[in-house]
Amino acid sequence: MRGWIAPRLLPKWWCYQPSTLEGLMAVITRSPDCTGTIRTDLGAIFVSLELSRSTWLVTSLSPGGGEKMSRHQVDGGDLAGLLERFATLRRKAEARTGRRFPVIVVQEAGLDGFWIHRALEAEGIESHVVDPASIAMPRRRRRTKTDRIDGEMLVRTLLAFKRGEPRVCAMVKAPTPEHEDRRPLVRERQELTAERVRAVNRIKGLLFAQGIRDYRPLRRDRRQRLAELRGGDGRALGPHLQAQLARLLERLELLLEQLKALLAALKALAAEAQAAAAGTDAAVMARLLEIKGIGLGFASVLFTEGLFRPFANRRQVAAYAGLAPTPWRSGTIDYEQGVSKAGNPRLRATLIQLALAVAAPSAADRTQPLVPRPGQAERRPLQKVMITALARKLLVAVWKYVTQGVDIEGMAMTTA
Structure with missing residues (x-):
């Protein structure tokens, strides 16, 4: 049989050598006292989650089930259904082996953030979030990619990680809810600043096409100066152009108000840090x-x-x-x-x-130019x-x- 070695050639505590990573699960339930550099006594149900907007693909490898991985689908966002699936996996593993096993879950960091990870940990389930770019992938020119293959690869990666294999992947450290709540302050300010620059450039571009070069949309008297503007040929601006510029100024003023509110929130955060x-x-x-x-x-x-x-x-x-x-x-x-x-x-x-x-x-004070290295x-x-x-x-x-x-x-x- 493939993967088996004659028992007379092995120590008594090791009866066979599994040929695949999944085959290790059979060894886990039979030889929990094995010791070595890499752990093999990982009696647990290993589960990977492939998350999408519509469905969650649950791929699991349970003790007593041989080398076969099971796959089930749960509606996207249905946390109660996911927990019920874990309970079913526990009951089936207990019926096969007579023992209760914990569930270890892994998912890729992505659009769903960390709320699933926190919800699973609150239920007492060991959960991991892996950086998908750190998982070793086949180097074929055209490799096959499906949710089924990705789910199995995540289970294999989790098995290797729990055995203690070095540098098999990079697990993401989930930030606390407080840290996640602070982060949008800076990111939204950067986004609003970029939108402000686009609005200012749009206004300047429309006026430049009329021969007006000295208009400053960020000045406080922007609306008064807009009513007094004359084109390069001395004509007043057309009514439709004035209406468009007025709408752009309304957007710009809204952005300025929001930026002012974000700046006040950042100052409050700094004051809180000073008192911490x-x-x-x-x-x-x-x-x-x-x-x-x-x-x-x-x-x-x-x-x-x-x-x-x-x-x-x-x-x-x-x-x-x-x-x-x-x-x-x-x-x-x-x-x-x-x-x-x-x-x-x-x-x-x-x-x-x-x-x-x-x-x-x-x-600015440097007088000698930099001399590059050869090449x-x-x-x-x-x-x-x-x-x-x-x-x-x-x-x-x-x-x-x-x-x-x-x-x-x-x-x-x-x-x-």
Whole structure:
């Protein structure tokens, strides 16, 4: 039989070697006392969830069921139906083996966020959220992809993760509801700022086509000046154009009011951080505001997008921001591909802006041009490499300051 080894060739505590990952489940129920570097005593029901708007595909592997995975569908958003499916899996596994097993669930991070993960943990179910980009995939030119295949691959990944195999995947650390509630403040402000820029450019573009170049939509007297405008040929603006500009100004004024409200909310968040006790996550933002050159905008992005999370070392910090290096080394080939860009794009963009602000004074005083390394000019400009490296160093230095109290060399503190 495929996957079996003669018993006389093996120790007494190990009667056969399974040929697949699913076959390991049979070993789990028979030899719970096996010890080794990688755990094999994982008596549990392993479940993966493939989530979509209409249906949830539940793929499970249960003890006593051999190597066969079962698949069931639940209506999208039906949490009660999902819990009932888990209860059915428990009853069937208990009927086959005479033992009760816990349920371990895995799902990919995506559109559904973390509410399912929190609901499962509230029910006492072990739940994991995996980064889908960290799962090893076949390298065929045209690989097959279906929900069934993805569900089975998630179960295999969960099995390997629970056995303790190193670097099999990257599990996402779910933020707390409080952290998720703070994050929209910064993101919505960035979105509204981009909409404000588009509205201003649209107004200026319409007036430029009439020969008007000096109109400023952000001034307080914008409506009074709009009524007094004359085109480049001396004619008054047409009624339809004036109506369109009036509607655009209404949208712009609404955006300005919303931006003002968001700024007040950010100031309240900063005041709350100032009053927070030392050692709490809210105190991180207060420490950021102590650094001269980091204002409310930079501090709010750094705090809500990254530094509220715990990191074990500086490599994790750089990787989370997408500033980790990605070398390509094989034999005689030694090539640096640049930063990974696999992390938080908002945090990375803010750090690049901060690095440009820090490097601007020194760049203005520099008299000697930068001399690129051999072959550097053909690959990418050296200035971009230096700014990216500076952004990474700034992030690591700021992280050490706010979490460990390590002073930044040459750092100036703001006045009270």
